[in-house]
Amino acid sequence: MARKTSRSRMSNEVNAGSMADIAFLLLIFFLVTTTIDVDKGITVKLPPWSEDEPDITRLKKRNVFSILVNAQNQLLVRGEPMRVADLRENTKEFIANPRKMENLSEAPTKALISLKNDRGTKYSKYIEVYNEITAAYNELWDDLALKMYGVPYSDDLDVAKRKAIRDQIPKVLSEAEPTAFGEEN
Amino acid sequence: MSKFKKKRGAASPQVSTASLPDIIFMLLFFFMVVTVLRDSEQKVTVRTPEASELTKLQQKSLVNHILIGKPKEKFQDQYGTRPRIQLGDSFKNVADIPLFLEKHKVKVPEALRPRIKSSLKVDGDVTMGIVQDVKEMLRKSGQLAINYSARPTQRRR
Numbered sequence: 001m002a003r004k005t006s007r008s009r010m011s012n013e014v015n016a017g018s019m020a021d022i023a024f025l026l027l028i029f030f031l032v033t034t035t036i037d038v039d040k041g042i043t044v045k046l047p048p049w050s051e052d053e054p055d056i057t058r059l060k061k062r063n064v065f066s067i068l069v070n071a072q073n074q075l076l077v078r079g080e081p082m083r084v085a086d087l088r089e090n091t092k093e094f095i096a097n098p099r100k101m102e103n104l105s106e107a108p109t110k111a112l113i114s115l116k117n118d119r120g121t122k123y124s125k126y127i128e129v130y131n132e133i134t135a136a137y138n139e140l141w142d143d144l145a146l147k148m149y150g151v152p153y154s155d156d157l158d159v160a161k162r163k164a165i166r167d168q169i170p171k172v173l174s175e176a177e178p179t180a181f182g183e184e185n
Numbered sequence: 186m187s188k189f190k191k192k193r194g195a196a197s198p199q200v201s202t203a204s205l206p207d208i209i210f211m212l213l214f215f216f217m218v219v220t221v222l223r224d225s226e227q228k229v230t231v232r233t234p235e236a237s238e239l240t241k242l243q244q245k246s247l248v249n250h251i252l253i254g255k256p257k258e259k260f261q262d263q264y265g266t267r268p269r270i271q272l273g274d275s276f277k278n279v280a281d282i283p284l285f286l287e288k289h290k291v292k293v294p295e296a297l298r299p300r301i302k303s304s305l306k307v308d309g310d311v312t313m314g315i316v317q318d319v320k321e322m323l324r325k326s327g328q329l330a331i332n333y334s335a336r337p338t339q340r341r342r
Binding site for chain 2 (some may be wrong): 018020022023024026027030033038039040041042043044045046048049071075076077104118119120121122123124126127128130131132135138150178180182183185
């Protein structure tokens with residue numbers, strides 16, 4: 001009997017059960033309003049601006065991989081039309097030149113990618129092309145990193161190791177002043 | 186035997202939910218801290234293109250956003266339908282970029298300033314002309330680290 005009375009007295013406390021409901025309500029509100037949008041994108045380093053005319057450096061034709069994108073979003077790679085889907089493989093082959101072809105780059109260190117577009121080129125096409133070039137380099141770095149260290153190339157790799165890889169295959173991408181033939185929107 | 190029976194009868198069969206609010210509050214505070222409330226209204230339509238070779242933008246306080254796209258419908262009678270630049274929460278021109286960058290820069294501690302990045306959020310249908318002008322102005326302002334914002338696609342291997 002004594003025990004029973006003590007139990008009923010304990011139940012006189014404020015009921016904290018609904019506290020959870022209130023907190024849940026707040027929680028759901030914040031869950032709904034939160035936008036954890038992780039910003040992702042292609043990181044690019046622009047060349048510094050200089051007023052003076054750039055030095056004209058003569059490059060061997062075989063070391064330059066020129067990509068032109070016109071206002072109709074068509075590609076002209078080294079004078080030949082090409083689909084974007086083929087760009088990555090061709091870029092990789094040009095840089096690495098595994099079969100030591102006469103018309104492809106002498107060495108990865110000497111390879112240069114030249115990208116030129118029109119002011120009327122669609123931004124999505126430009127990013128597509130840029131993405132393919134970046135992908136080509138990433139894949140080459142991956143292959144080299146696997147060969148040298150047995151792990152794929154990533155930001156987790158040591159700085160020294162990353163530098164060693166990038167020294168062997170430097171990313172040289174030059175963007176020319178765009179032409180202004182096409183119509184802008 | 187009778188001892189056991191007695192004990193079982195006395196113990197309340199329910200699990201105590203007294204600590205549940207604490208757990209929920211913990212979650213709540215986590216979300217409150219993590220939430221970054223959008224400080225500016227987006228006035229241009231931006232649907233970024235898809236790409237596979239993406240890097241994450243670290244540290245939101247070191248990033249300034251430049252949006253380029255068509256003005257949203259309610260702004261179209263005032264600003265037209267041609268792509269425009271949005272800096273902060275208003276429509277701006279290419280010439281306003283240096284001041285915008287400077288305003289963002291003074292908020293950042295001096296030691297971290299070299300790591301400031303510009304995130305270009307450009308609609309896929311915009312032509313390169315305006316993007317080129319923005320890029321040129323960024324170069325002139327010495328803001329060389331940029332990030333073309335894009336949505337992830339499947340990495341084709």
